[in-house]
Amino acid sequence: MPELVRLYIKNVIIGFFIALTFVGLLLGFNVGNLRHLIFTSDIGYIAMALLVVFNTIVFSGVQFAIAVMRMAEDDDSSGGGKRDGIPTDMAAEHLAIPVPVDTPKSRQQMQLRR
Secondary structure (H helix, E strand, O other): OOHHHHHHHHHHHHHHHHHHHHHHHHHHOOHHHHHHHHHHOOOHHHHHHHHHHHHHHHHHHHHHHHHHHHOOOOOOOOOOOOOOOOOOOOHHHOOOOOOOOOOOOOHHHHHHHO
């Protein structure tokens, strides 16, 4: 089996256990009265299964993304571009200039201007 597939399956299993823990905590703390809704409904097992499946998709995707990003090589080279200072002689040219604006006093004057 290719190494990438093995890594993905491992992260799906980790995501499944995280999802089980998350759904267990949701039901344990009765967030949004969810425990009552699931346990008193005749098809509550479908809701719980969907919660676990969709949270497994989310958490396994996050786990896989973290695993892939951790595989990157560390960049230890010191080449980060030139360390020149920013020229400040042009800063004086970009000053704010106040511009007077005539504001109409009423709505009727605004319509007359158009």
